[in-house]
Amino acid sequence: MSDPLATLSALLAPIFAELNGGEPSDPTVRPSDRADAQINGALSLAQRVGSNPRELAQRIVDSGVLGDVASELEVAGPGFINVTFAAAFLEAQLAEVVADDRLGVARAAGTKRVVVDYSAPNVAKEMHVGHLRSTVIGDSLVRMMEFLGHTVSRENHIGDWGRPFGMLIEHLLDLGEDVASEGLSQGDLDGFYKEANAKFKDSEPFQERARARVVLLQNSDEDTLVLWHRLVEMSNAYFNRVYTKLGVLLTDDDLAGESQYQSLMTGVHQRLEEQGLVSESDGAMVVFAPGFKNRDGDPLPMITKSQTGAFMYATSDLACVVDRVERLGADLMLYVIGTPQAHHLQMVFEVCRMAGWLTEPTQAVHVNFGSVLGADGKMMRSRAGDSVKLVDLLDEAVERADASIAEKNPDMSAQDRGVVAQAVGIGALKYADLSTDRIKDYVFDWDRMLAFEGNTGPYLQYAHARICSIFRRAAIERSTVREAPIVLGHTAEKALAMRIMGYPSAIDNTLDSYSPHKLCTYVYELASDFSSFYQECPILKSDEPMRTSRLALADLTARVLEHSLGLLGMIAPQEM
Ligand code: ARG
Numbered sequence: 001m002s003d004p005l006a007t008l009s010a011l012l013a014p015i016f017a018e019l020n021g022g023e024p025s026d027p028t029v030r031p032s033d034r035a036d037a038q039i040n041g042a043l044s045l046a047q048r049v050g051s052n053p054r055e056l057a058q059r060i061v062d063s064g065v066l067g068d069v070a071s072e073l074e075v076a077g078p079g080f081i082n083v084t085f086a087a088a089f090l091e092a093q094l095a096e097v098v099a100d101d102r103l104g105v106a107r108a109a110g111t112k113r114v115v116v117d118y119s120a121p122n123v124a125k126e127m128h129v130g131h132l133r134s135t136v137i138g139d140s141l142v143r144m145m146e147f148l149g150h151t152v153s154r155e156n157h158i159g160d161w162g163r164p165f166g167m168l169i170e171h172l173l174d175l176g177e178d179v180a181s182e183g184l185s186q187g188d189l190d191g192f193y194k195e196a197n198a199k200f201k202d203s204e205p206f207q208e209r210a211r212a213r214v215v216l217l218q219n220s221d222e223d224t225l226v227l228w229h230r231l232v233e234m235s236n237a238y239f240n241r242v243y244t245k246l247g248v249l250l251t252d253d254d255l256a257g258e259s260q261y262q263s264l265m266t267g268v269h270q271r272l273e274e275q276g277l278v279s280e281s282d283g284a285m286v287v288f289a290p291g292f293k294n295r296d297g298d299p300l301p302m303i304t305k306s307q308t309g310a311f312m313y314a315t316s317d318l319a320c321v322v323d324r325v326e327r328l329g330a331d332l333m334l335y336v337i338g339t340p341q342a343h344h345l346q347m348v349f350e351v352c353r354m355a356g357w358l359t360e361p362t363q364a365v366h367v368n369f370g371s372v373l374g375a376d377g378k379m380m381r382s383r384a385g386d387s388v389k390l391v392d393l394l395d396e397a398v399e400r401a402d403a404s405i406a407e408k409n410p411d412m413s414a415q416d417r418g419v420v421a422q423a424v425g426i427g428a429l430k431y432a433d434l435s436t437d438r439i440k441d442y443v444f445d446w447d448r449m450l451a452f453e454g455n456t457g458p459y460l461q462y463a464h465a466r467i468c469s470i471f472r473r474a475a476i477e478r479s480t481v482r483e484a485p486i487v488l489g490h491t492a493e494k495a496l497a498m499r500i501m502g503y504p505s506a507i508d509n510t511l512d513s514y515s516p517h518k519l520c521t522y523v524y525e526l527a528s529d530f531s532s533f534y535q536e537c538p539i540l541k542s543d544e545p546m547r548t549s550r551l552a553l554a555d556l557t558a559r560v561l562e563h564s565l566g567l568l569g570m571i572a573p574q575e576m
Contacts, residue, residue, distance in 0.1 A: 002096040002104035035082035042079045053079030105504045107149035114152045118336035122159030123235040126190040127390040129372040138336035139248040140516045160257035166214035171196035184234035245394045261319035265311045268319045283307040289350040317348045339368040367514045370441035401425030423571040431457030435520035463527035464572040467558040481552040492533040499529045523564045
């Protein structure tokens with residue numbers, strides 16, 4: 001264990017238990033403004049055992065359990081204990097982090113089988129900023145959980161089935177595969193969809209063809225399936241281009257579209273019926289989950305089968321849960337989907353509980369997120385009033401980053417700049433998305449997200465590049481300072497070291513609520529602590545052994561910066 005606060009908790013556990021009559025009692029260790037840490041647990045313990053909190057705090061201090069760890073212990077206020085860590089203790093813990101490839105982050109004690117449902121664009125429809133959010137948030141959670149040692153399945157639940165495919169396939173036939181494929185895989189998905197939709201509205205014969213085609217599709221007609229498959233493939237080629245640009249983990253192996261659950265749905269529906277959960281309402285099959293009401297306060301049904309006998313979006317999500325629990329053995333399912341689908345998911349989860357498919361300790365969590373807004377505070381739109389194409393945003397981010405790097409670092413070759421601009425542009429976009437609490441809306445603002453100052457992607461990447469440049473200037477190989485002892489003399493050194501050792505708890509806190517912005521805040525604080533250290537503690541100009549000690553601290557900072565940015569899905573260039 002290399003987090004000093006966690007070490008403190010562990011050392012205090014026995015005495016707290018002893019004072020609590022043998023039962024464990026949380027020492028409640030927190031960071032402190034006045035000292036390095038503060039122990040708050042004596043207060044609640046005193047209340048429980050009926051003694052004076054200050055006296056109890058004093059007994060904990062006098063027990064000597066923190067003798068090796070603290071250079072100063074002070075009982076304050078109604079019974080807090082302020083702790084100042086002994087430099088030797090922090091230095092020893094820091095040395096463990098230096099020597100650890102995992103930078104002090106232990107593997108999770110109980111590893112879980114986790115399914116993360118994210119990205120999920122729709123075939124023959126443009127990806128928009130909502131899909132950006134799902135993709136970026138989901139990807140970062142996957143990276144964190146995999147790093148902790150959990151077994152994670154990524155599932156890209158693309159919308160590749162349903163009524164619109166009748167008209168889409170007919171439109172594909174009208175255009176001919178070559179023309180259609182050009183438009184679709186080049187990213188004119190919306191154009192294709194809109195054309196099909198317009199024909200459907202205007203032409204009676206086309207409507208009939210589309211309807212007949214849906215029936216053929218549902219009955220697994222072979223020729224129809226071939227056409228459907230082409231459509232899905234073309235869209236996937238396009239999605240993959242976006243994923244590559246964006247630098248996310250998703251591949252074709254992660255596709256788990258709605259179509260894949262079609263064959264399961266009959267069985268799932270039958271199981272619902274056998275349990276007596278299904279009733280008929282206006283010719284449709286529905287399940288009533290207690291507590292769900294419509295606007296008039298009447299019970300709201302979940303439709304599982306339409307009047308025409310077709311399964312619904314909700315039914316495919318039921319089948320999904322069954323599949324994830326029964327085939328994949330999932331302990332935890334995360335649904336990274338926008339807030340508007342909260343109601344849909346709550347109902348799906350509730351019906352699964354009623355059917356006994358979702359039972360403790362298996363958990364399903366809606367990792368919801370807010371909208372991306374334009375400067376006018378409304379849903380982000382293009383100038384023409386359409387939703388903004390994700391791929392255009394990605395290209396613009398890289399172009400803008402390229403221009404700003406050219407300005408800041410005119411000596412960099414165009415080739416190097418291209419690579420760095422990719423990392424900085426995409427990183428800025430991802431960081432802007434991840435760094436606000438996901439449940440809130442955020443305003444999309446190019447200038448802000450690409451600024452080199454403030455809580456932005458470029459600022460953090462720059463902090464990392466700056467450390468690399470210190471080593472470059474001094475012509476020192478970073479790995480050569482890793483054996484050197486780090487001495488924590490200055491308060492800025494100590495603050496930075498404590499932050500570095502807080503990395504494991506930053507990850508834990510982030511995953512407690514699946515909120516990547518918490519890790520963002522940590523990385524920002526780390527960069528800020530480094531900046532104070534750099535201002536107050538000369539590195540290259542100091543004498544040995546301080547010079548090497550400070551270089552080693554800088555190197556460790558860069559390692560944690562690079563690694564934590566990596567967990568957010570961002571690349572940290574050496575130079576920018
Ligand atoms: N395709 C849907 C959309 O674009 C999202 C699907 C989310 N996943 C799920 N299991 N329902 O809105």
